[in-house]
Amino acid sequence: MIILDKENKLITLHTENTTYQMKAGAYNVLLHTYYGPRLPGGDLSYLLRAKERGFSPNPSEAGSDRTFSLDTLPQEYSTCGVGDFRLPSIELELPNGSRTADLRYVDSEARRGKYALDGLPAFYGGEEEWETLSVLLVDEAAQVEVELLYGVLEKYDLITRAVRVKNRGNGTIRLCRCASLCLDFIRSDLDFITFNGAHVMERCPSRAHLRPGVQSVGSVRGASSHQHNPFVILCDRDANEDYGLCYGAMLLYSGNFLAEAEADQFENSRLVMGLHPYQFCWTLEPGAVFTAPEAAVVCSPSGFGQMSRQFHRGIRRNLIRDPWAGRRRPVLLNNWEATEARFDAERLISIAKEASQLGVELFVMDDGWFGARNNDRAGLGDWVVNEEKLPGGLGALVPRVKKLGMEFGIWIEPEMVNEDSNLYRAHPDWILRVPGREPSRGREQLVLDFSRSDVREHVYGQIKAVLESAHISYIKWDMNRSLTQVGSAALPADRQGEVCHRYVLGVYEFAERLRRDSPGLLIEGCSGGGGRFDGGMLYYTPQIWCSDNTDAIDRLRIQYGTSFCYPVSTMGAHVTAVPNGCTGRVTPLETRGVAAMHGTFGFELDPGRCTREEKETARRQTAFFKEHYDLIQNGDYYRLSDPFQNGPYTAWEHVSPDRREALVSLVTGTAHAAAPLLTLHFKGLDPALCYQVNGEGSWSGDVLMKAGWPLPIPSGDYQAFQFYLKAD
Ligand code: GLA
Numbered sequence: 001m002i003i004l005d006k007e008n009k010l011i012t013l014h015t016e017n018t019t020y021q022m023k024a025g026a027y028n029v030l031l032h033t034y035y036g037p038r039l040p041g042g043d044l045s046y047l048l049r050a051k052e053r054g055f056s057p058n059p060s061e062a063g064s065d066r067t068f069s070l071d072t073l074p075q076e077y078s079t080c081g082v083g084d085f086r087l088p089s090i091e092l093e094l095p096n097g098s099r100t101a102d103l104r105y106v107d108s109e110a111r112r113g114k115y116a117l118d119g120l121p122a123f124y125g126g127e128e129e130w131e132t133l134s135v136l137l138v139d140e141a142a143q144v145e146v147e148l149l150y151g152v153l154e155k156y157d158l159i160t161r162a163v164r165v166k167n168r169g170n171g172t173i174r175l176c177r178c179a180s181l182c183l184d185f186i187r188s189d190l191d192f193i194t195f196n197g198a199h200v201m202e203r204c205p206s207r208a209h210l211r212p213g214v215q216s217v218g219s220v221r222g223a224s225s226h227q228h229n230p231f232v233i234l235c236d237r238d239a240n241e242d243y244g245l246c247y248g249a250m251l252l253y254s255g256n257f258l259a260e261a262e263a264d265q266f267e268n269s270r271l272v273m274g275l276h277p278y279q280f281c282w283t284l285e286p287g288a289v290f291t292a293p294e295a296a297v298v299c300s301p302s303g304f305g306q307m308s309r310q311f312h313r314g315i316r317r318n319l320i321r322d323p324w325a326g327r328r329r330p331v332l333l334n335n336w337e338a339t340e341a342r343f344d345a346e347r348l349i350s351i352a353k354e355a356s357q358l359g360v361e362l363f364v365m366d367d368g369w370f371g372a373r374n375n376d377r378a379g380l381g382d383w384v385v386n387e388e389k390l391p392g393g394l395g396a397l398v399p400r401v402k403k404l405g406m407e408f409g410i411w412i413e414p415e416m417v418n419e420d421s422n423l424y425r426a427h428p429d430w431i432l433r434v435p436g437r438e439p440s441r442g443r444e445q446l447v448l449d450f451s452r453s454d455v456r457e458h459v460y461g462q463i464k465a466v467l468e469s470a471h472i473s474y475i476k477w478d479m480n481r482s483l484t485q486v487g488s489a490a491l492p493a494d495r496q497g498e499v500c501h502r503y504v505l506g507v508y509e510f511a512e513r514l515r516r517d518s519p520g521l522l523i524e525g526c527s528g529g530g531g532r533f534d535g536g537m538l539y540y541t542p543q544i545w546c547s548d549n550t551d552a553i554d555r556l557r558i559q560y561g562t563s564f565c566y567p568v569s570t571m572g573a574h575v576t577a578v579p580n581g582c583t584g585r586v587t588p589l590e591t592r593g594v595a596a597m598h599g600t601f602g603f604e605l606d607p608g609r610c611t612r613e614e615k616e617t618a619r620r621q622t623a624f625f626k627e628h629y630d631l632i633q634n635g636d637y638y639r640l641s642d643p644f645q646n647g648p649y650t651a652w653e654h655v656s657p658d659r660r661e662a663l664v665s666l667v668t669g670t671a672h673a674a675a676p677l678l679t680l681h682f683k684g685l686d687p688a689l690c691y692q693v694n695g696e697g698s699w700s701g702d703v704l705m706k707a708g709w710p711l712p713i714p715s716g717d718y719q720a721f722q723f724y725l726k727a728d
Pocket residue numbers: 336366367411478480526527528529545547548
């Protein structure tokens with residue numbers, strides 16, 4: 001609910017469990033008054049106190065009033081160069097060369113429904129569930145308008161933010177920074193949690209007290225990156241899964257981003273999140289508008305679990321788009337770990353035959369099917385079927401797979417090119433590069449200039465022809481290197497600071513076109529696993545390959561970290577062969593299956609190499625996953641333990657929305673003699689209902705949550721157990 005009190009310039013947003021408020025105070029400076037647990041309403045600006053502070057300047061309108069300072073009061077969207085020395089949200093270079101921004105409140109309006117952003121991903125939904133607030137701020141001296149947009153999704157406590165900047169003057173303005181989210185708090189006794197890692201070890205949570213000064217994570221790699229995810233949390237220092245105030249903030253963006261948290265001199269704090277200002281500079285000619293990507297925040301007054309579940313619901317129902325928002329995703333088998341690029345049609349068919357016996361619904365042909373692609377040194381850019389490997393093309397192969405009762409999918413990496421390719425030989429000027437420098441290679445590939453529509457057009461044409469040559473129902477869209485020498489031959493020197501963002505807009509345009517031209521196509525995002533796992537890509541690709549690390553034990557950590565923002569249904573997870581290629585670890589097949597059920601579930605191995613018992617296990621697990629698909633993919637998710645604590649087990653739980661069903665999964669660590677006998681407390685059950693556990697007995701939800709469930713004693717390392725609970 002949005003309440004506009006125009007007279008007092010007071011704006012209040014209510015969600016089911018939270019309240020957010022801002023107020024234009026003296027001199028029309030838009031102050032942030034409150035964000036936290038739901039309150040009945042009223043003017044909360046009494047919480048802000050103006051006080052004279054040394055070295056904190058006062059706006060000229062304040063005259064001799066030394067108490068009003070931009071440097072000390074919580075701002076709704078921070079400015080720069082005019083008296084707030086904390087993190088800026090916006091930086092403008094004006095025609096006169098100055099780098100200042102001074103924004104004042106002009107007007108606001110509210111309406112039902114959700115705003116959309118041209119060419120950018122955004123949460124969506126109908127008028128019955130969303131409200132939009134638009135707040136107009138103006139910098140009169142700069143002749144710049146800033147529109148702050150807010151979307152309120154009351155039932156999930158989700159508030160989105162976006163920003164539009166318009167040059168309404170006669171001169172050219174350069175936008176050097178434009179954050180999507182600024183959140184001020186009149187306290188700094190908070191923890192800052194970020195999700196960090198590397199290729200093959202993504203999104204590991206890191207938690208630390210907010211310290212005086214600025215702490216930040218971000219990416220300058222051109223993609224959101226394996227190293228830091230565009231999702232962060234600020235929370236009470238004692239917040240845990242079930243207790244404490246926490247604020248999660250995600251950016252729906254797949255390129256360079258920056259998330260900064262600052263504790264200031266008076267123990268206030270500020271969170272700013274948006275496009276990374278590194279190498280960013282956008283020219284705004286008179287009349288031009290720039291739109292910053294969307295951010296979304298959830299405040300949970302009761303711990304991380306509730307925060308995650310609200311994000312999960314919102315992402316599943318209001319970010320993932322139809323037809324995949326509600327539709328069941330197929331169990332797939334991907335040939336990559338079985339064959340890499342060394343395959344031909346007969347080898348694929350032999351794997352596909354085995355896959356169909358396991359209950360697999362979709363067969364995916366990974367890298368190696370096009371151009372001269374026999375290894376990763378050649379062929380990228382030539383999206384033409386290699387008929388030496390696949391005689392008769394996909395027109396011959398796909399019907400054979402479909403005859404086995406499975407759909408067919410392919411791997412692509414549209415943004416990349418090898419020097420050893422026909423595309424590069426014909427168009428060496430189509431790559432990202434800067435004059436006078438040789439481009440760096442990454443995995444021996446170069447990056448196509450996706451900021452250019454002619455380049456995208458060419459690649460799109462080739463891929464479209466492949467899609468039209470056979471019935472293809474799935475694409476895995478990969479992106480296997482970071483961007484360097486980011487320059488475009490198509491833009492003038494003074495617009496090179498736009499290339500990185502234009503590149504991401506190009507990726508979004510390409511993805512949107514694929515979706516539009518091939519309705520029903522399921523696209524799985526990927527960037528060397530989880531290097532572009534973000535809310536931006538999820539708008540186009542309902543699932544993303546979580547990590548190239550498929551070791552079941554490492555996956556427990558990666559998937560745990562990922563789950564703080566992203567739902568299980570978005571995490572690509574497969575059962576692979578052992579010893580694992582990343583860690584050399586051998587885990588039981590049962591355990592690999594249970595770990596993969598913390599995601600979209602599928603296989604990435606040659607079942608022909610499995611024993612009869614292993615095939616039986618895989619078949620049974622596939623059937624189990626399919627049977628409980630809705631519970632796992634659409635249920636409420638609970639983290640029951642933290643795998644980074646190296647405890648005796650990692651456990652998690654899915655609970656159906658009506659709380660009549662639950663599935664608890666658990667994987668033990670290394671086994672030890674004389675181990676204690678452990679009891680696990682379930683969560684999220686209905687205390688008044690009685691549940692059968694794995695078809696036996698009957699216990700009340702109250703008992704199972706408070707007294708707990710005795711865990712079996714594992715014999716050996718890394719054992720998996722599942723408990724299926726059904727209400728009588
Ligand atoms: C990336 C992906 C893998 C696989 C290879 C193919 O590393 O993450 O899953 O598709 O590329 O080259």
